[in-house]
Amino acid sequence: MLGEGILKGLAETAKNFAGSFVDKERLTTVEYPEERLPLPEASRNFPFLVYDGSDWEAGLRCVACQICEKECPPKCIYIDKSKDKKPDHVGKMQIYPAKFDIDISVCMSCQICVEVCPFEAIKMDTEYELATDDRFGGLLLDRHQLAKPNEYYHKIHPTEAAEVDARLAEEKAKAEAKARAAAAAPAKPAAPAAASSASAPVPAAAAIRPSAPAQAAKKEDVPSATPAPPKEGEAS
Amino acid sequence: MINTLDQIFVLLKQWIVGLFPEVLQPIVGIVLCVVAIIVTFPALFAIAVLMERKGLGRMQNRIGPNRVGPYGILQPVADGLKSLTKEDIVPYKADAVVHFMAPVVLVVVVFMGYAVLPMGRNMTLVHMDAALLFYFAIGACTELSVFMAGWASRNKYSLLGAMRAVAQMISYEVPLLMSSVAVVMITGSLSLDKIVEAQNQYTWGLPHWYIFTPWGLAGFLMFAIAATAETNRSPFDLPEGESELVAGYFTEYSGFKFAEFFLGEYVGMLSISGLGTTLFLGGWSAPLEVLGFMPSWFWFFAKIMLSMCVFIWLRGTLPRLRQDQLMNFAWKFVLPMTLLNLLVAALWRFLGDGWLRWVVCSAILLGAYVLVGRTEMRRRHYGPRSYRYAE
Numbered sequence: 001m002l003g004e005g006i007l008k009g010l011a012e013t014a015k016n017f018a019g020s021f022v023d024k025e026r027l028t029t030v031e032y033p034e035e036r037l038p039l040p041e042a043s044r045n046f047p048f049l050v051y052d053g054s055d056w057e058a059g060l061r062c063v064a065c066q067i068c069e070k071e072c073p074p075k076c077i078y079i080d081k082s083k084d085k086k087p088d089h090v091g092k093m094q095i096y097p098a099k100f101d102i103d104i105s106v107c108m109s110c111q112i113c114v115e116v117c118p119f120e121a122i123k124m125d126t127e128y129e130l131a132t133d134d135r136f137g138g139l140l141l142d143r144h145q146l147a148k149p150n151e152y153y154h155k156i157h158p159t160e161a162a163e164v165d166a167r168l169a170e171e172k173a174k175a176e177a178k179a180r181a182a183a184a185a186p187a188k189p190a191a192p193a194a195a196s197s198a199s200a201p202v203p204a205a206a207a208i209r210p211s212a213p214a215q216a217a218k219k220e221d222v223p224s225a226t227p228a229p230p231k232e233g234e235a236s
Numbered sequence: 237m238i239n240t241l242d243q244i245f246v247l248l249k250q251w252i253v254g255l256f257p258e259v260l261q262p263i264v265g266i267v268l269c270v271v272a273i274i275v276t277f278p279a280l281f282a283i284a285v286l287m288e289r290k291g292l293g294r295m296q297n298r299i300g301p302n303r304v305g306p307y308g309i310l311q312p313v314a315d316g317l318k319s320l321t322k323e324d325i326v327p328y329k330a331d332a333v334v335h336f337m338a339p340v341v342l343v344v345v346v347f348m349g350y351a352v353l354p355m356g357r358n359m360t361l362v363h364m365d366a367a368l369l370f371y372f373a374i375g376a377c378t379e380l381s382v383f384m385a386g387w388a389s390r391n392k393y394s395l396l397g398a399m400r401a402v403a404q405m406i407s408y409e410v411p412l413l414m415s416s417v418a419v420v421m422i423t424g425s426l427s428l429d430k431i432v433e434a435q436n437q438y439t440w441g442l443p444h445w446y447i448f449t450p451w452g453l454a455g456f457l458m459f460a461i462a463a464t465a466e467t468n469r470s471p472f473d474l475p476e477g478e479s480e481l482v483a484g485y486f487t488e489y490s491g492f493k494f495a496e497f498f499l500g501e502y503v504g505m506l507s508i509s510g511l512g513t514t515l516f517l518g519g520w521s522a523p524l525e526v527l528g529f530m531p532s533w534f535w536f537f538a539k540i541m542l543s544m545c546v547f548i549w550l551r552g553t554l555p556r557l558r559q560d561q562l563m564n565f566a567w568k569f570v571l572p573m574t575l576l577n578l579l580v581a582a583l584w585r586f587l588g589d590g591w592l593r594w595v596v597c598s599a600i601l602l603g604a605y606v607l608v609g610r611t612e613m614r615r616r617h618y619g620p621r622s623y624r625y626a627e
Contacts (some may be wrong), residue, residue: 017552
């Protein structure tokens with residue numbers, strides 16, 4: 001009969017109306033500033049710099065190799081290398097970034113910097129409340145603002161952080177074993193010199209394929225530490 | 237005591253008027269009443285908007301506005317401030333004078349309708365013999381305002397919205413009038429005061445409201461449908477259909493002029509609810525004789541707000557009609573039913589007391605409802621469209 005559908009519809013909305021007061025299941029609204037949904041583990045937006053230990057400046061994993069700066073498609077990373085050196089996580093003396101800025105107004109969250117970083121130093125953050133009243137200064141994050149402890153990384157991406165930690169520990173163990181071996185056989189004082197002289201002709205060759213991270217790293221004169229093959233060559 | 241509370245506004249007015257010299261008293265009395273109306277109904281408008289936003293939210297399993305003040309009750313204040321502080325933009329090629337006049341005409345006309353509505357015992361601003369006629373005459377002016385707005389904006393959406401609005405409002409004006417005529421036939425008076433008085437009687441504690449008669453119920457339903465269409469409310473909100481016409485006839489209105497249209501729409505709804513209440517729901521009379529101790533104005537406003545709730549409920553439920561459906565519904569269903577209702581009302585009047593008139597009137601109306609619903613409102617199944625291309 002005419003009007004049946006209307007009555008059915010009215011009953012439905014009346015049910016919704018009454019139900020929304022009794023049944024919490026019906027109200028799916030998350031009232032954002034007060035309550036928020038947990039972010040999925042794979043979520044990401046802008047990069048941050050990981051540091052170990054408690055001192056952010058000393059513990060920064062970044063060695064200013066500038067691979068990320070080179071690889072960044074929108075060119076939002078600015079790095080100045082330091083003049084002096086400090087020990088990195090495996091105890092090797094490394095240069096560090098005197099200046100490391102990311103302009104997150106330019107960043108497109110592609111994660112390429114994270115993928116190319118050989119030091120596990122840059123990772124993707126999940127922080128999304130970045131609104132600021134200063135559209136230039138407020139969105140240009142310096143290295144202090146970017147530096148976040150490894151514990152924070154564990155908190156936001158637990159699985160990934162555990163993998164990274166395992167890899168770093170393995171590397172460190174390998175480095176220590178090598179150091180011990182080097183101490184046992186004190187016939188290697190010329191090794192660093194040999195390494196640097198060996199890397200000298202590389203840039204010309206690497207210029208042909210600038211996108212290969214390992215070669216780019218060499219081109220930037222990064223002191224050893226990363227690529228495994230040269231080390232093995234050294235050992236053999 | 238009961239009487240004092242019932243007449244509190246009347247006594248208050250008399251007291252204030254008494255403070256003025258004899259010569260000024262009639263003018264002061266009128267001005268007081270007008271001010272009271274102009275203050276009360278926008279306040280009710282604010283409440284209605286809040287109810288609508290919260291209620292619609294609940295119907296859609298949302299929470300609704302809850303940020304401004306506790307539970308969002310100050311939302312209307314925020315809305316008002318926002319619309320007051322917004323820029324008022326008049327299109328470059330618009331007819332500035334008419335563009336300005338349209339919302340003013342709407343608000344003025346809508347408020348004039350309240351002059352004749354009895355809002356409580358002895359609470360009618362103008363005791364007019366042809367009150368109903370006056371109400372409809374004034375109510376028809378809203379169409380003018382809508383068309384002024386659409387025409388002066390010099391915008392195709394505005395004009396389309398205005399055309400739709402005029403077509404719709406004129407079509408539904410007829411059933412609106414026809415359904416009220418039945419009441420006039422039974423009461424024998426066009427005066428709204430007399431209509432309320434006629435319904436303010438009780439048998440076994442139950443009121444003699446017209447809605448409790450077959451013709452009254454049918455008349456009320458037709459009136460409600462026509463009133464919904466007349467006020468451009470969903471599901472008859474084609475004139476402003478956002479999905480098709482941006483905002484219809486007030487596309488080019490911003491700032492306070494837009495707020496005026498909004499106010500006009502809601503105050504118009506309150507006003508037509510008041511008329512429906514007066515005609516079919518016994519105006520300010522209590523729903524049960526035992527509840528007669530409560531003030532009459534309370535019942536009037538309670539009934540108005542209740543019908544606003546029904547408006548909101550309908551809006552939360554029904555999708556918008558198509559233009560042809562709208563017109564079909566008006567001319568093929570509502571109008572024949574109201575015409576038949578006139579006949580039924582006459583039968584009711586002349587069949588005398590007793591059970592016979594109940595049976596006869598109900599049977600006629602029910603039969604007609606089923607029949608017209610089956611034949612006229614049948615869903616038509618059109619085949620696939622065929623096109624003829626130019627050779």
